[in-house]
Amino acid sequence: MARTVDLPSPDEQKSNAGPLFQWFKIYIHGMKTAFASRMAYRGDFFMSMFIMMVVELFGPLVTLLIYHNGASFPGWERHEVLLLQGVFLLSRGIAFPFFMGMVWNTISRVQEGTYDLLLIKPRSILQMSIITAFDSEDLGKLIGGILLFIYALKSVPSLPLVNWASFLLLFIFSLITMFAFGLFMSGLGIVWIGNYRIYDIFMSVMDFGLYPRSIFNKLFQTIITWVIPISLLGSFPASALLGKQITGVLGAMLCSIFFLLVGLWFFHRMVRNYTSAGG
Amino acid sequence: MQALIESPLMKKAPPLYRAVIHATYKENFAFRSTMAVSLIVQPVYFLVHYFIWQAVFQVHDTVSGFTLNTMLYYFAVSSLLGFLNWDDADGTLQRLVQTGKFITFQLRPVYHLYYAFFEKVGHRLLAFWVEIIPIIGFYLLFKIKPIPTMPVWAIISVALSFILGFLINYTIGTIAFWLVKTDGLRRAMLVIKDVCSGVFLPLTLFPSVIQKVLFFLPFQFVSYVPARVFMGSYELAGITMSIPQIVGLQAAMVAVTYLLNRLVWHFGIKRFTGVGA
Numbered sequence: 001m002a003r004t005v006d007l008p009s010p011d012e013q014k015s016n017a018g019p020l021f022q023w024f025k026i027y028i029h030g031m032k033t034a035f036a037s038r039m040a041y042r043g044d045f046f047m048s049m050f051i052m053m054v055v056e057l058f059g060p061l062v063t064l065l066i067y068h069n070g071a072s073f074p075g076w077e078r079h080e081v082l083l084l085q086g087v088f089l090l091s092r093g094i095a096f097p098f099f100m101g102m103v104w105n106t107i108s109r110v111q112e113g114t115y116d117l118l119l120i121k122p123r124s125i126l127q128m129s130i131i132t133a134f135d136s137e138d139l140g141k142l143i144g145g146i147l148l149f150i151y152a153l154k155s156v157p158s159l160p161l162v163n164w165a166s167f168l169l170l171f172i173f174s175l176i177t178m179f180a181f182g183l184f185m186s187g188l189g190i191v192w193i194g195n196y197r198i199y200d201i202f203m204s205v206m207d208f209g210l211y212p213r214s215i216f217n218k219l220f221q222t223i224i225t226w227v228i229p230i231s232l233l234g235s236f237p238a239s240a241l242l243g244k245q246i247t248g249v250l251g252a253m254l255c256s257i258f259f260l261l262v263g264l265w266f267f268h269r270m271v272r273n274y275t276s277a278g279g
Numbered sequence: 280m281q282a283l284i285e286s287p288l289m290k291k292a293p294p295l296y297r298a299v300i301h302a303t304y305k306e307n308f309a310f311r312s313t314m315a316v317s318l319i320v321q322p323v324y325f326l327v328h329y330f331i332w333q334a335v336f337q338v339h340d341t342v343s344g345f346t347l348n349t350m351l352y353y354f355a356v357s358s359l360l361g362f363l364n365w366d367d368a369d370g371t372l373q374r375l376v377q378t379g380k381f382i383t384f385q386l387r388p389v390y391h392l393y394y395a396f397f398e399k400v401g402h403r404l405l406a407f408w409v410e411i412i413p414i415i416g417f418y419l420l421f422k423i424k425p426i427p428t429m430p431v432w433a434i435i436s437v438a439l440s441f442i443l444g445f446l447i448n449y450t451i452g453t454i455a456f457w458l459v460k461t462d463g464l465r466r467a468m469l470v471i472k473d474v475c476s477g478v479f480l481p482l483t484l485f486p487s488v489i490q491k492v493l494f495f496l497p498f499q500f501v502s503y504v505p506a507r508v509f510m511g512s513y514e515l516a517g518i519t520m521s522i523p524q525i526v527g528l529q530a531a532m533v534a535v536t537y538l539l540n541r542l543v544w545h546f547g548i549k550r551f552t553g554v555g556a
Contacts (some may be wrong), residue, residue, distance in 0.1 A: 044460045044464075045463070047467070049463075052466075058474060062479065065484045066484075069342050070342075071336075071339045073331075074334055194313075195312070195316070200316055201320055208327055211331060214334075215330050215331060215334035
């Protein structure tokens, strides 16, 4: 059965709200298309989503086994480490389905030669890279993150509102950091043709964010705060929520913004380097 | 013609497989920078684990019988085994079935099982010097020398784990004859295999009930058993075995997995249909 879509006329398009609204509208279309195409193999889709969720819950396995064997991370209770990992997975659970797909999208399109099709669209290349990359099965990551976060939160006594406020602020910064990572990887994907292992580099570096910052030595603590702000992905937001004393958080936030700006510059610089023989 | 193609003599011609090894090696050599990404990734993973265990062993001398040094040794050996055993036999077979390209293998005078296995051999030969040798060098910086206490048994065990890892992946790939697209299933099995084979952690750290289950699964023979053979002692779920005994059991598991693979293949191949070549 054929389906038709009523597209708004150019006048209607102009009369609508600002560019953000337009952006959001197109993004929803991208989501719908991604869902529809993934539903062609719906059995595999649901299994993949379930697996994504389970895989995320395997992340804290090391923590659980360490505490199960009577060992611990100095200064951290089991539920506190799980909360940290819950925050980390929550951040990843939002990033991966909603914008991190642009990395895979970019690498794949550059390799196939279909990146040109995005470049000729009347939208910014970054916007098109995100819109056409919604990864529906990665919603399993988000569910996994939420489940772990709620599970860990159950063992924590009620928290003051100020802790929640600082947590939310730092959580936004964790998403900014994730987005900056996405920009760097997508940029790399343009020049490092067909190398999907860029993800591996990212995932391995991100592993530093899955554990309390205090377990690393001073040098690495400085690197994951001031150079690549990985501490913002889990350690800082979780510490803020738990009311633990944290140092260097302001520096990490500034570093995160700088990381984003450099990421944007890097991505667009790499796009300028893109060459092809037409679509 | 068909009889000629099906004849075992044709299908097991060694020069053919030598050619497969050679072609796979050369093909992947062109993309060696992709493989070399491991030289960034593995040291980072190792550093994370190094700090984790250093923090844990600050307050405990041993965890489940492991000291800091033996834990790092185990992690180093199991990561090297991971590099040696890696293959994408499941993904490759699934893509061949999904796209219909598998039909070309039905016309070639070669068993796809052996073809895929020797592809793995070629690929891992390249990995040996691109990934494994430099990473051994990195471990040496931390004074971790991945030298087995019983070298002969370790070589046999590593060879068996190489075959077993392939057979498990290939059997998972065979499921594509039923499901066509098996990304989800493959991802699930990859995680289950990695966790249950002790890639991330020694299996003795798991609760005793889970250890008992893990003892009867084939996965421990892919990574945990060869790593323990390197260490010179084997123990799981309270069961202690000598090195020759556990390697013998590993060989038996390879034979069982091979038979299981042939059984699944026998039923799966009947479901395959393709048009054109």
